[in-house]
Amino acid sequence: xxxxxxxxxxxxxxxxxxxxxxxxxxxxxxxxxxxxxxxxxxxxxxxxxxxxxxxxxxxxxxxxxxxxxxxxxxxxxxxxxxxxxxxxxxxxxxxxxxxxxxxxxxxxxxxxxxxxxxxxxxxxxxxxxxxxxxxxxxxxxxxxxxxxxxxxxxxxxxxxxxxxxxxxxxxxxxxxxxxxxxxx
Numbered sequence: 001x002x003x004x005x006x007x008x009x010x011x012x013x014x015x016x017x018x019x020x021x022x023x024x025x026x027x028x029x030x031x032x033x034x035x036x037x038x039x040x041x042x043x044x045x046x047x048x049x050x051x052x053x054x055x056x057x058x059x060x061x062x063x064x065x066x067x068x069x070x071x072x073x074x075x076x077x078x079x080x081x082x083x084x085x086x087x088x089x090x091x092x093x094x095x096x097x098x099x100x101x102x103x104x105x106x107x108x109x110x111x112x113x114x115x116x117x118x119x120x121x122x123x124x125x126x127x128x129x130x131x132x133x134x135x136x137x138x139x140x141x142x143x144x145x146x147x148x149x150x151x152x153x154x155x156x157x158x159x160x161x162x163x164x165x166x167x168x169x170x171x172x173x174x175x176x177x178x179x180x181x182x183x184x
Contacts, residue, residue: 001032001033001034002028002033002034002077002078002177002178003033003034003036003075003076003077003078004025004028004033004034004035004036004076004077004078004080004174004177005036005038005072005073005075005076005078005079005080006021006024006025006035006036006037006038006079006080006081006082007038007040007069007073007079007080007081007082007094007097008021008037008038008039008040008082008083009040009081009082009083009084009090009091009093009094009097010039010040010041010082010083010084010091010093011041011091011093012041012084012158013039013041014158015084015118015158016084016118016152016155016158016159016160016161017082017083017084017116017117017118017152017161018039018082019159019161019162019167020082020116020118020150020152020161020166020167020170021037021080021082021116021170022037023167023168023170023171023174024080024082024114024116024150024170024171024173024174025037025174026171026174027170027171027172027173027174027175027176027177028078028174028175028177029174030174030175031174031175031176031177031178032178033078033177033178036072038069038072040093040094040097041093043064043065043066043069044064044065045064045065045066045069045093045096045097045100046062046064046066046096046100047096047099048060048096048099048100048102049062052102054102054103055102055103055105057103058103059103060100060102060103066097066100067103069097070100070101070103070104073101073104073108074104074107074108076111077111077112078111078112078113078114078177079108079111079112079113079114080113080114080115080116080174081094081113081114081115081116081134082115082116082117083116083117083118083130084117084118084119085117085118085119085121085127085130088121088126088127088129088130089129089130089133090117090130090133090134095133098133098134098137101137112177113134113138114149114150114173115131115134115149115150116149116150116152116166116170117130117131117149117150117152118152118153118155118161118166119152119153119154119155120154120155120156121153121154122153122154123153124153127153131149150166150169150170150173152164152166152167153166
């Protein structure tokens with residue numbers, strides 16, 4: 001059994017990226033994994049101050065929900081980020097959280113990462129910019145064993161992602177998380 005942590009960044013409850021996160025969770029749970037979804041909209045996460053104290057102390061001096069979320073990430077075998085795309089990048093809530101990950105610099109070894117994004121625009125080449133943000137995180141903080149992406153372009157209104165291939169892909173990707181460590 002693997003510990004699977006899903007960080008859902010959408011400010012909109014029940015939105016398309018939430019639906020992808022839930023589908024991924026459903027598949028991962030059905031494969032016998034321990035799954036937890038954290039919704040950033042329910043957390044208090046302050047902006048990074050850029051002081052770099054966290055690199056010396058191993059955690060940020062700010063007393064908000066970020067430190068406990070980072071501890072959960074350290075304890076997970078698999079981390080999945082799900083968020084909407086705003087202006088061809090990750091949404092602000094996700095970006096603020098990623099900025100606060102400095103204490104994890106070079107400490108996220110041997111984890112599998114998954115990225116799932118939804119957007120109104122269906123121009124995949126343009127939306128790859130959102131994945132570039134996640135790739136930047138991975139380059140700095142992780143020794144990635146596996147990195148997979150789900151792209152839900154063309155989903156504007158709540159629930160539209162259900163009609164897109166991404167909905168089934170999220171479930172199947174979650175289902176592929178197995179205790180044996182199989183790769184896609």
